[in-house]
Amino acid sequence: MSSSVESHSPAPAADVRSAPAPERPPVPLGRKLRAYLELTKPQVIELLLVTTLPTMIFAQRGFPDLTTMIATLVGGAMAAGASGAFNCYIDRDIDRIMKRTERRPLVTGELTPREALVFSWTLAVLSVLVLGFGANWLAAGLGVAAIFFYVVVYTLILKRRTEQNIVWGGIAGCFPVLIGWAAVRGTVEWPALVLFTVIFLWTPPHYWPLSMKYKRDYQEADVPMLGAVASARLVSNQVVLYAWATVVCSLLLVPMGWAGIVYTAVALGVGGWFVWEAHVLQRRAQREDFDDRKAMKVFHLSITYLTLLFVALAIDPFVGVPLMRFGA
Missing domain, CATH: 1.10.357.140 (UbiA prenyltransferase)
Known part of the structure; x- marks a missing residue:
């Protein structure tokens, strides 16, 4: 009788726990690369x-x-x-x-x-x-x-x-x-430090609009990006300030005697565009029905701004003499 009961008893719990977990299928080489x-x-x-x-x-x-x-x-x-x-x-x-x-x-x-x-x-x-x-x-x-x-x-x-x-x-x-x-x-010379500072000042108005778009993501992950912990009004004010600082800093190459007409014209043109769109974001952020799509427009524009600025930097030496005395 006892042997019959034992033969139909469930497997011990230890045996269940020791069962190997199913292995994840290998990732194909192309996908791995x-x-x-x-x-x-x-x-x-x-x-x-x-x-x-x-x-x-x-x-x-x-x-x-x-x-x-x-x-x-x-x-x-x-x-x-x-x-x-x-x-x-x-x-x-x-x-x-x-x-x-x-x-x-x-x-x-x-x-x-x-x-x-x-x-x-x-x-x-x-x-x-x-x-x-x-x-x-x-x-x-x-x-x-x-x-x-x-x-x-x-x-x-x-x-x-x-x-x-x-x-x-x-x-x-x-x-x-x-x-x-x-x-x-x-x-490392002064013009390099100016360009270093341009990117330093550009980074917040580039990234903070993105953090406004993904505010909920950062909040859920408990990452205190400014766009996730501050109001749209405050973030947009900071974007405007940093955008202005970026453009002003980019023009320092002119009195230093390094920048020519191409770089100067592009820095003024795309810089003015960047600052204008930052101000548009600031005005929109005052509204209760603020749409973060405007923030993403500034994010994408910031990339265009930096790209055009540095393309002009590369073209500038081939076009003519700087606007002021070259000091290299």
């Missing part, structure tokens, strides 16, 4: 290269040596990609919460955290070697500083603690102009 690429945030890299190459041409007053140019662009792209990959690794917990980032490779499982971390370190080390041997070690050191600011200062220290995160953390995005200048001239 795309996931690594996505980890580097290619759109950010593209924008950084838009500032690097024109700076090199402007510093050289013509096209730089081909080897130096390629090494700087490749090494700079790798440094930016490493920064983006480290950021995805560190922020994978909040990326799961935010709709804007829920398709990133570490959230979807296409890459493991270990794979992402190994990839990040590998790319960072290679970027330093490419910049150091292909350009010079000052450019390589500035590449290390850029990675440090984005990964440590912005991602680890500021991002989750203060609404000023993007202001000071955004310094990382300013380093490409210093890297490009140092690669060509072997030093």
Whole structure:
């Protein structure tokens, strides 16, 4: 009788717990490679290269040596990609919460955290070697500083603690102009610092409108982006102030004797457009029925502004003499 009962008894609980979990199917190689690429945030890299190459041409007053140019662009792209990959690794917990980032490779499982971390370190080390041997070690050191600011200062220290995160953390995005200048001239001079400051001042009016659009995302992830913790009126006021400061700073190259007619005309034209749209956003933000689509217009316009400004910077040396005495 007892043997009959035992033969029909359910399996012990320990056996159920010890059953292996179903394995995730392997990710196809092509998709895996795309996931690594996505980890580097290619759109950010593209924008950084838009500032690097024109700076090199402007510093050289013509096209730089081909080897130096390629090494700087490749090494700079790798440094930016490493920064983006480290950021995805560190922020994978909040990326799961935010709709804007829920398709990133570490959230979807296409890459493991270990794979992402190994990839990040590998790319960072290679970027330093490419910049150091292909350009010079000052450019390589500035590449290390850029990675440090984005990964440590912005991602680890500021991002989750203060609404000023993007202001000071955004310094990382300013380093490409210093890297490009140092690669060509072997030093960092005042015009490079002006361009560095232009991007520093441009970053808040570029990113804060985006944070207005994704306000709920940042609130749910408990990330204190200004657009998520402040009213649209306050954010738009800050956007206007920083937009004006960006344009004024961009014109400092004229009295310094570096800027010619092309750069000056474009800086005034697209700068005026940027400031105008910032003021339009400010007026719309006073309304109770504020639509964040206007904020996204300023976000996209800010990219156009910076791109055209640096394209003009690259063209300027080929067109004619500066408006004031050249002081290089």
